Amino acid sequence: MNQQTKNNSQIEVIWETPRSAGAVAIGRLNSLDATALDALLCELMGRTLGEKSAQRVGQIVHANFADIDNGLIVRLSETSALIMPHGGPRIVARIDVWMRNHGVSEVNDAVPANVLNDAIRRSQLAYPEARCFREALALSAISNAASARAIPILLAQPKRIAAAVARGWVVDASSISRAQRLSRLLHPPRIVAVGAANVGKSSLLNAVAGRTVAIAMDFAGTTRDAVAARVELDGLVADWFDTPGIRMTDDPVEAAAQSIAAKLRTGASLILEISAPGQPCPRIDSDVPSIKVCTRIDLDPKRESAQAREASVHVSATHRTGLVELACAIRRAMIFDEDFVSDEPWIFHPDLIART
Ligand SMILES: Nc1nc2c(ncn2[C@@H]2O[C@H](COP(=O)(O)OP(=O)(O)OP(=O)(O)O)[C@@H](O)[C@H]2O)c(=O)[nH]1
Numbered sequence: 114m115n116q117q118t119k120n121n122s123q124i125e126v127i128w129e130t131p132r133s134a135g136a137v138a139i140g141r142l143n144s145l146d147a148t149a150l151d152a153l154l155c156e157l158m159g160r161t162l163g164e165k166s167a168q169r170v171g172q173i174v175h176a177n178f179a180d181i182d183n184g185l186i187v188r189l190s191e192t193s194a195l196i197m198p199h200g201g202p203r204i205v206a207r208i209d210v211w212m213r214n215h216g217v218s219e220v221n222d223a224v225p226a227n228v229l230n231d232a233i234r235r236s237q238l239a240y241p242e243a244r245c246f247r248e249a250l251a252l253s254a255i256s257n258a259a260s261a262r263a264i265p266i267l268l269a270q271p272k273r274i275a276a277a278v279a280r281g282w283v284v285d286a287s288s289i290s291r292a293q294r295l296s297r298l299l300h301p302p303r304i305v306a307v308g309a310a311n312v313g314k315s316s317l318l319n320a321v322a323g324r325t326v327a328i329a330m331d332f333a334g335t336t337r338d339a340v341a342a343r344v345e346l347d348g349l350v351a352d353w354f355d356t357p358g359i360r361m362t363d364d365p366v367e368a369a370a371q372s373i374a375a376k377l378r379t380g381a382s383l384i385l386e387i388s389a390p391g392q393p394c395p396r397i398d399s400d401v402p403s404i405k406v407c408t409r410i411d412l413d414p415k416r417e418s419a420q421a422r423e424a425s426v427h428v429s430a431t432h433r434t435g436l437v438e439l440a441c442a443i444r445r446a447m448i449f450d451e452d453f454v455s456d457e458p459w460i461f462h463p464d465l466i467a468r469t
């Protein structure tokens with residue numbers, strides 16, 4: 114091949130099909146300059162400008178592609194066309210060289226070999242339909258996400274991150290904290306309910322889960338082990354741990370369970386400090402964020418007790434009231450409302466910014 118490099122940098126080619134073998138490959142040519150696109154297509158087909166070609170919008174032409182292959186060309190609009198040669202990787206690679214030699218710039222989010230790492234390689238192999246490595250990572254994250262609310266946000270990221278990386282976007286502290294909050298849509302956060310014995314902690318978990326997960330009975334010390342259930346709270350899937358009531362005990366089983374509960378609190382994303390009218394929540398020494406919840410509010414409908422006044426959420430497990438408000442309060446503490454609507458990129462995987 115003896116092509117001269119021409120200045121067609123105003124034309125770009127995007128391969129819509131994956132770089133693996135396939136029956137047909139589809140490349141999209143875009144240009145703001147319709148005349149430059151006409152000229153390039155004519156040259157690709159070995160025709161002179163003005164000859165019957167693929168230049169009419171909507172027309173499909175069977176053409177020779179620079180003696181490399183033959184296939185179809187569709188003129189989608191004045192400024193864009195699809196070229197569809199056979200999908201052998203060698204054919205596509207040779208057309209790429211031809212394009213490069215004709216000054217066409219390639220818009221290709223595929224990762225260059227030097228930064229191709231295992232995570233990217235695995236996701237690209239698993240999702241050959243992905244148009245770029247960021248989309249492959251997004252599809253892989255979607256398939257593992259615990260909460261469905263992650264899906265629309267993840268789908269928006271490939272374009273958003275590519276644009277941000279291209280404009281020299283720098284990951285700052287606020288992007289990192291937002292990413293940490295949003296990651297709770299992928300990996301369920303741990304929520305630990307604590308409180309005095311017999312306030313109604315297990316009943317509350319059963320009410321939220323909609324089934325009997327933990328034994329609830331009218332005597333202190335019913336829960337003697339940490340019991341967990343995966344629950345959905347305003348679209349956020351979380352692991353809710355019920356713990357034994359905090360009280361002095363001689364029972365070695367209950368004491369062991371309390372020490373497990375203390376460890377659970379340290380690794381928690383959120384602590385629910387459960388009280389009931391007349392039954393305050395013992396003081397918990399912890400750096401973990403917490404929400405004060407007053408249960409059994411059916412016994413204090415006017416919210417006159419100190420516990421009702423102190424709490425930010427009021428529920429009754431037996432009457433099933435306040436459960437939606439509790440779910441929303443937990444979700445908001447874990448992921449802010451603005452996190453869902455922000456246009457900022459979400460770096461949900463460290464390799465997303467691998468290429469700069
Ligand atoms: N009126 C009323 N009673 C409730 C409510 N929630 C729980 N109870 C009652 O409170 C008692 C204790 O409930 P549990 O859920 O076992 O309390 P707990 O905090 O898990 O108790 P321990 O495991 O012993 O720490 C039971 O008799 C429940 O029926 C409520 O919202 N209103």
Ligand SMILES: [Mg+2]
Binds near residue numbers: 355358
């Ligand atoms: Mg209990």
